[in-house]
Amino acid sequence: MTKRTLGISLYPDHSDVNEDKKYLKMASEYGFTKIFMSMLEVSEGKERVADKFSDLIQYAKRYGFSTTLDIAPNIFDQLGVSYDDLSFFHDLGADTIRLDQGFDGQKEALISFNPQEINIELNMSNDVEYLNNILSYEANKPFIQGCHNFYPQRRTGLPLDFFIKSSKRFKDLGIDTAAFITSQSGRIGPWDINDGLPTLEMHRDLPIDVQAKHLFATGLIDCVIVGNAYASETELSQLGMVNRYQLAFDIDLVDDINELEEEILFDNQHVRRGDITDLVIRSTQVRKRYKDYDNPVSINTHDFKPGDVVIGNNSFGKYKNELQIVLKAHTDIRKNKVAEITQKELFLLNYIGPWDKFKFGR
Incomplete structure (x- = not known):
C-alpha cells in the first residue's frame, strides 16, 4: 500500500514562473511531494511550451516532487504529439499524465505499457465500469493511477455518497487514488471561474486542514492535492501537520x-x-x-x-x-x-x- 502524500497544483499559463518556484520551495518545506500541473490551456508553440514546463518540472525535482501533467486531447494535436509516443512528456520530466479523455479500454491498457514508464492517471469522478474495462484488457496495473476532478463552480462539486461509491471502485482494486481540496486564499485555476477548486462540494468553505483530514479519514484517498494556487504559508503549514493516518x-x-x-x-x-x-x-x-x-x-x-x-x-x-x-x-x-x-x-x-x-x- 502506498504511503499517503500531499500535493499542490500549478497553472504555468496563468502564473509567473518565479512565483511558481517560490511556492514549490515553500511547499517542499512542509512535506509536499506531488505536483498537479495543468497543460490544458497551452497556446504557445511546442518549443516554448517544452522550455517552460521542462524548467519548472526539473526545478521541482530538485525538491523531491513528482509531477502529473493534466493534458487535454487538443493539446496533443497542437503539440503534434501522439498517445502512442509519450517521449515528449518524458523529456519534460513528467512522471504521470492524466488522460482527460477516455478511450475504449484497450487503448488505455496499451498506453500503460509505454516504454518511458510514465504513469497513466484516470478520472475517478464517474461511477461507471471504466477502470474494470481497462484492467480487463490486461493493463499494466502498477502504472495506472486514479484522481478525482475538481469543480471551480460553486454547487457543482461531488456529493459525499457519490464520491464514496466512485472512489471505492478504484480503492477496492488496489489503485492509487487522489482528490482535491481548496485553499481559501488561492485565486489561480485553469479557468476564469474560480469559486475554489475542491472535489467535494461540502469542502468548499471549510478550513483546508479539515478538508484534508476528511479525505484521509475516508480511507479512500492516498494523495490530497490543493486544487488552486497559491495556498498561503499558513495553510501549507496546517496541511503539513495533519496526521495522514489517524484523526487528530x-x-x-x-x-x-x-x-x-x-x-x-x-x-x-x-x-x-x-x-x-x-x-x-x-x-x-x-x-x-x-x-x-x-x-x-x-x-x-x-x-x-x-x-x-x-x-x-x-x-x-x-x-x-x-x-x-x-x-x-x-x-x-x-x-x-x-x-x-x-x-x-x-x-x-x-x-x-x-x-x-x-x-x-x-
Whole structure:
C-alpha cells in the first residue's frame, strides 16, 4: 500500500514562473511531494511550451516532487504529439499524465505499457465500469493511477455518497487514488471561474486542514492535492501537520482542566473500544494506565453535548480516568468535561469506528 502524500497544483499559463518556484520551495518545506500541473490551456508553440514546463518540472525535482501533467486531447494535436509516443512528456520530466479523455479500454491498457514508464492517471469522478474495462484488457496495473476532478463552480462539486461509491471502485482494486481540496486564499485555476477548486462540494468553505483530514479519514484517498494556487504559508503549514493516518481532532480545552487530564488527553494513543456504543466513543486503555491517579470531580458542567471530551473522575469507580467523546447528549456527574471538538470537525466523528485510533491536536 502506498504511503499517503500531499500535493499542490500549478497553472504555468496563468502564473509567473518565479512565483511558481517560490511556492514549490515553500511547499517542499512542509512535506509536499506531488505536483498537479495543468497543460490544458497551452497556446504557445511546442518549443516554448517544452522550455517552460521542462524548467519548472526539473526545478521541482530538485525538491523531491513528482509531477502529473493534466493534458487535454487538443493539446496533443497542437503539440503534434501522439498517445502512442509519450517521449515528449518524458523529456519534460513528467512522471504521470492524466488522460482527460477516455478511450475504449484497450487503448488505455496499451498506453500503460509505454516504454518511458510514465504513469497513466484516470478520472475517478464517474461511477461507471471504466477502470474494470481497462484492467480487463490486461493493463499494466502498477502504472495506472486514479484522481478525482475538481469543480471551480460553486454547487457543482461531488456529493459525499457519490464520491464514496466512485472512489471505492478504484480503492477496492488496489489503485492509487487522489482528490482535491481548496485553499481559501488561492485565486489561480485553469479557468476564469474560480469559486475554489475542491472535489467535494461540502469542502468548499471549510478550513483546508479539515478538508484534508476528511479525505484521509475516508480511507479512500492516498494523495490530497490543493486544487488552486497559491495556498498561503499558513495553510501549507496546517496541511503539513495533519496526521495522514489517524484523526487528530482540533479541540478547545475547558478552563479547569487539570494536569492529569491534559496528560491523558494529549500523551496517549486513543483507540475506540471494539464493542461500540452509540452514546460515546470510549478510549478504555488509559483508565488502566492511570487507575491509581487522583482525579477530583470538576466544578465545570456535567451536562454533555455531542463533541464534548470527558474523562471519568474519582466517583466513577473502575472507570475512573477513562476518556470518552460524547455522541449523544447526557448528564453524568461521574465524568469531567475536559474539552470540546471544534464545530467544523464534529462530522469527522462519523469516521471513528470500532478499534479506530485517534488523537487530539494541541
